[in-house]
Amino acid sequence: MENMKIILxxxxxxxxxxxxxxxxxxxxxxxxxxxxxxxxxxxEVKTSxxxxxxxxxxxxxxxxxxxxxxxxxxxxxxxxxxxxxxxxFKDREIFExxxxxxxxxxxxxxxxxxxxxxxxxxxxxxxxxxxxxxNAIDDAYKKGYIGKNILGSEFSTDIYxxxxxGAYICGEESALMNSxxxxxxxxxxxxxxxxxxGLWGNPTTINNIETLSNIPEIIKNGGQWFSKIxxxxxxxxxxxxxxxxxxxxxxxxxxxxxxxxTIINDYCGGVTDGKEIKMVxxxxxxxxxxxxxxxxxxxxxxxxxxxxxxAIGTAGxxxxxxxxxxxxxxxxxxxxxxxxxxxxxxxxxxxxxxxMRVLKRIDEGKGRMSDLDxxxxxxxxxxxxxxxxxxxxxxxxxxxxxxxxxxxxxxxIPEVEEKSxxxxxxxxxRYS
Amino acid sequence: MEFFNEIELKKIDxxxxxxxxxxxxxxxxxxxxxxxxGWISEDSMKKVGDLLNIPYEHILGVVTFYTMYNKKPVGKIxxxxxxxxxxxxxxxxxxxxxxxxxxxxxxxxxxxDGMFSVEEVECLGxxxxxxxxxxxxxxxYENLSQEKVDKLIDSLHSEQKVNNT
Ligand SMILES: Cc1cc2nc3c(=O)[nH]c(=O)nc-3n(C[C@H](O)[C@H](O)[C@H](O)COP(=O)(O)O)c2cc1C
Ligand code: FES
Numbered sequence: 001m002e003n004m005k006i007i008l009x010x011x012x013x014x015x016x017x018x019x020x021x022x023x024x025x026x027x028x029x030x031x032x033x034x035x036x037x038x039x040x041x042x043x044e045v046k047t048s049x050x051x052x053x054x055x056x057x058x059x060x061x062x063x064x065x066x067x068x069x070x071x072x073x074x075x076x077x078x079x080x081x082x083x084x085x086x087x088x089f090k091d092r093e094i095f096e097x098x099x100x101x102x103x104x105x106x107x108x109x110x111x112x113x114x115x116x117x118x119x120x121x122x123x124x125x126x127x128x129x130x131x132x133x134x135n136a137i138d139d140a141y142k143k144g145y146i147g148k149n150i151l152g153s154e155f156s157t158d159i160y161x162x163x164x165x166g167a168y169i170c171g172e173e174s175a176l177m178n179s180x181x182x183x184x185x186x187x188x189x190x191x192x193x194x195x196x197x198g199l200w201g202n203p204t205t206i207n208n209i210e211t212l213s214n215i216p217e218i219i220k221n222g223g224q225w226f227s228k229i230x231x232x233x234x235x236x237x238x239x240x241x242x243x244x245x246x247x248x249x250x251x252x253x254x255x256x257x258x259x260x261x262t263i264i265n266d267y268c269g270g271v272t273d274g275k276e277i278k279m280v281x282x283x284x285x286x287x288x289x290x291x292x293x294x295x296x297x298x299x300x301x302x303x304x305x306x307x308x309x310x311a312i313g314t315a316g317x318x319x320x321x322x323x324x325x326x327x328x329x330x331x332x333x334x335x336x337x338x339x340x341x342x343x344x345x346x347x348x349x350x351x352x353x354x355x356m357r358v359l360k361r362i363d364e365g366k367g368r369m370s371d372l373d374x375x376x377x378x379x380x381x382x383x384x385x386x387x388x389x390x391x392x393x394x395x396x397x398x399x400x401x402x403x404x405x406x407x408x409x410x411x412x413i414p415e416v417e418e419k420s421x422x423x424x425x426x427x428x429x430r431y432s
Numbered sequence: 433m434e435f436f437n438e439i440e441l442k443k444i445d446x447x448x449x450x451x452x453x454x455x456x457x458x459x460x461x462x463x464x465x466x467x468x469x470g471w472i473s474e475d476s477m478k479k480v481g482d483l484l485n486i487p488y489e490h491i492l493g494v495v496t497f498y499t500m501y502n503k504k505p506v507g508k509i510x511x512x513x514x515x516x517x518x519x520x521x522x523x524x525x526x527x528x529x530x531x532x533x534x535x536x537x538x539x540x541x542x543x544x545d546g547m548f549s550v551e552e553v554e555c556l557g558x559x560x561x562x563x564x565x566x567x568x569x570x571x572x573y574e575n576l577s578q579e580k581v582d583k584l585i586d587s588l589h590s591e592q593k594v595n596n597t
Contacts (some may be wrong), residue, residue, distance in 0.1 A: 074452070084524045086555035117450075124463075124500045125556050127570045160450040165459055166500030168554070180451075182458035184484070184497040200452055201578045207495070243518035243559035285517060285555075318518055332517050336554055342497075 004229055006237050007213045008097055008253045015132070017139040020100040025253040026145055028119070029104050029192075032111055033153045041112040043183030045215065047223025049235050053090075054080055054171075054208030055313050057234065057302045066195035067113045067203050076204040078180065078257035079212055082164060082171035084123050085284035085393075086336055087316035090239035091209035093251045095122075095129040098213065099136035105147065105215035110157040113205060114314065117158050121176050124165045134161055139366075168340040172388045173206040175342065186342050187388035209240055230256035231301040238300065238315040245272045245321040256301040260290075263300065264319060275321040279405065283313020285333045288400035309400070326408040330401045331359040337394030345386040352380050352394045359398075362409060368417040372402055372409055375420055435479045440464060444483065454484050458494060462501055466569075471502035499553075500569055507542045507549030509588050512566040515552050518559030527563040528552055530578055534585070547592065548585075 020026070031100045032041050046061030047214045047368065067075060079102075094102050106118050122130050137159055140146045148156045162180050164170050170179045174188035179201050198204020212239045214236060218226045227235045234256045240263055247269030254263065260280065269275055280295045281287055290298060290311040298304055302312050320329060338352040355378050361367050379395035386392075402409060436444065443464070448457045461484060465476045477491040495501045502510075511531060515524040528550070532538060535548050542549040558564045561574030565581075573584055 083557050084555065086519055087559055089557040089559055092557050123557070124498075124569065125566060128572065152442055158450075163460065163463060164500075165463070165498035167498050179459065180456060181453070182455040182494070183490075241560065243562065244521045249518075249562075277547075281517075318521075318559070320521065324521065328520070329517055332515070332520055336516060339554060 002043060003253075004237060005253050006217050006226075006229075007094060007101060007210065007239065008251070014098050015096065015100070015136065017100055017136070017143060020098070024220065025100055025216075026104055026143075028216040030151055032219055033151055033155055038112045038114060041108060041219065042372075044219055044223040045112070048214075048218045048226035049223075049233075050211065050214055050218060050226065050321075051209055051234055051302070053210035053214075053238070053314070055085070057312065060183050060207065060211055063195075063205060063207070064109070064113055066193070068195070069114070071090065071203060073202045074117070075113060075115045076199040077113070078173070078176055078199070078204060078206045079106055079118060079120040079125070079209055080122055080123045080171060080173065080176060080206055081122040081209045082168075082176065083126070083209075083314075084171050084340075085166040085286060085314050085316065086333070087243055087281060087284045087318045088241055088314040089243075090241045090251050090315065092126060092129050093239060093241075094209055094213050095126070095133045099133050100140065101216055102133075102209055102213040103136060103140050103146070105212035106159060107150070107157065108215045108219055109205070109207065109212055111155055115157060115205075117160065119180050119199075120159060121170065121180060122161060122163060123170075124161055124163050127377075130163055132159055137161070159343060165404065168336075169342045169388075172390065175388065176206065177204060184342075186344055187390075190386055227321050230258075231299070231303070234302040234312070238312070238316055240300070240315045242268050242317045242319065243253075244317075244319040244342055245275065246270065246319050247410045249274055254300075257299045257304070260295055260298045260300055260317070263317065264295075268319075271319065271321050273321070275323065277319065278322045278324050279320045279326060279329070281318040281320075281397075282310055282315075284316040285318070285336065286301050286396055287311050287313040288396050289404060291404050326401065326405045327359065327363050327412055330397060331356065331363050334359050334394070337390065341390060341394070345391065347382045347385045348391040348394065351382040353390075354378055355394070362412050365412055365414055366418050367409075367413045369410070369413055371413070372406060375399075375402055380409055380428065435476075436464070436468075436483070440468075448484075455486055457484055457497075458486060458491065462491075462495065466501060471505045486552075505542070505546075506551075507547055508592050509548050509585075510555045510568050511585075512549065512569070513550060513552045513558070513566055514554070514556045514558065514562070514566075516555035516559075518555070519562040519564065522562040524563040527565070527576055527581065528576075531565075531581060531585075534582075547589065 007323050017393040042064050050060045051057045167185045175185040179185040183346045194204040197370045237253050240252045252267045277292045280290045334356040338356045341348045341352045343349045379399040382391045383395040447460045448454045481488045513528045539552050563576050564574040
């Protein structure tokens with residue numbers, strides 16, 4: 001099957017600036033600067049119906065219109081390469097294989113919104129990819145694509161990398177801005193939204209790396225062209241990062257709406273050892289999991305997944321075969337959110353630890369039947385009750401894995417339940 | 433040894449120029465401290481505070497928030513092993529146990545000679561090449577097996593010995 005590639009094109013050495021240029025690279029920037037007004041760029045992105053690839057699927061063009069046009073304040077762009085949601089490893093692929101398309105997309109976004117500085121926030125663990133991107137940025141500066149009077153125009157902008165230091169929460173846009181400002185990565189209460197009050201109190205837009213990498217092709221080929229690729233309501237391609245029990249895990253760029261089983265069987269070489277699927281997490285560890293029956297028929301796009309109560313998230317697909325221990329998987333996921341809760345909101349700080357401890361006792365064969373409803377109740381009390389969506393991210397997997405795989409949990413609960421359980425120790429790991 | 437030399441101070445000025453406020457240079461400067469000294473001591477935090485004109489209390493808050501900043505010394509070779517779901521499904525915990533047992537240390541401990549330390553870490557964005565580990569917050573080593581990790585530990589060890597002579 002011939003498949004459309006917008007970002008991870010099959011061109012050898014595309015990461016080199018000369019190769020990128022000779023394949024039409026930076027021509028979208030030139031086109032925009034010479035022939036388009038900033039508003040025309042925004043309109044093209046609106047027409048494309050491009051939606052954010054960072055997890056929330058928000059319309060990119062619409063987001064850009066939230067930025068004030070006439071303002072004496074400096075405006076900023078934050079490019080979100082924190083990529084810390086377990087099961088997600090796609091932005092790293094862009095830094096390695098096609099960094100200039102991301103840079104060009106960032107420049108187009110800056111031109112469209114009148115931005116003078118972009119900060120690329122990259123998780124601290126991506127040391128290698130930070131260096132790769134920095135090399136690409138240096139090359140682009142030398143060629144006059146970044147900096148003062150780009151390509152001889154009036155437009156000037158700078159791009160800086162800001163290295164994170166190990167905190168999943170800094171992927172949340174307002175925590176990210178605090179981290180750029182040199183603070184703890186605490187999410188901010190919204191409103192005010194970043195377009196009104198972002199970095200240092202100035203208008204700011206936050207976009208994911210993959211989102212921005214789509215922009216050059218949209219400007220080159222038109223928004224109409226893009227809007228017709230894949231599922232009309234969620235057009236384009238997605239970089240599916242597939243991991244777990246498949247024969248060929250990796251990143252596959254495929255159109256939205258590609259059936260999950262096509263990805264698993266045709267691209268990833270099927271489930272390991274010819275086993276059956278038990279569970280699939282479709283979009284990073286916070287997304288509600290799919291049962292085997294759901295996995296067999298689901299198409300991978302926003303609307304299809306929402307219709308069965310899940311979501312596309314980061315398109316990080318985690319596959320678990322019939323032998324996977326679902327209780328252990330959920331315990332590990334819960335441990336992650338407990339570790340990563342920033343500790344500001346009580347429901348999240350205490351609830352994540354509580355869920356983890358109850359799951360641990362179930363896994364150790366010391367649980368009780370009532371624990372299952374207790375877990376769902378705790379999850380529901382976190383959901384929607386926190387400043388940022390980390391709370392939801394922690395609650396959804398617990399709630400939905402227990403709802404969909406209840407038997408797996410029941411099987412670990414002893415017939416004679418232990419009456420005494422250890423006291424709940426309440427504290428957040430981040431401060432230990 | 434000076435805390436930061438002439439070249440490093442120039443680099444810090446350059447970093448400061450990226451931001452409208454020098455406070456924003458804190459994370460990058462803390463990275464420089466850790467890369468030079470291996471960890472971030474109370475004394476280092478105070479020096480950074482003087483340099484960037486930031487109260488020590490703020491810096492302490494930042495250093496303790498971010499897990500990659502070492503609050504105490506780690507081994508010369510710090511092995512960071514991912515045990516999150518995708519790695520767990522492909523032997524992340526077994527790898528962690530194997531390495532810890534081999535070195536005779538537990539999570540976040542350092543060997544008596546100060547050479548090695550291990551740490552169980554969260555997903556490193558390398559899920560398709562699991563199990564894997566990162567060394568000293570830098571290079572990734574992926575698709576590991578016991579044999580591969582034995583070789584890796586040997587080669588890192590001999591590199592260190594060469595560097596020290
Ligand atoms: C806890 C948490 C972690 C997040 N991590 C990331 C991340 O690593 N990368 C990312 O692009 N978006 C992440 N997001 C979403 C961002 O807040 C934001 O919506 C996104 O970067 C916007 O970009 P987009 O519109 O291009 O998708 C996270 C959100 C939450 C609540
Ligand atoms: S789960 Fe180990 S790198 Fe992602």
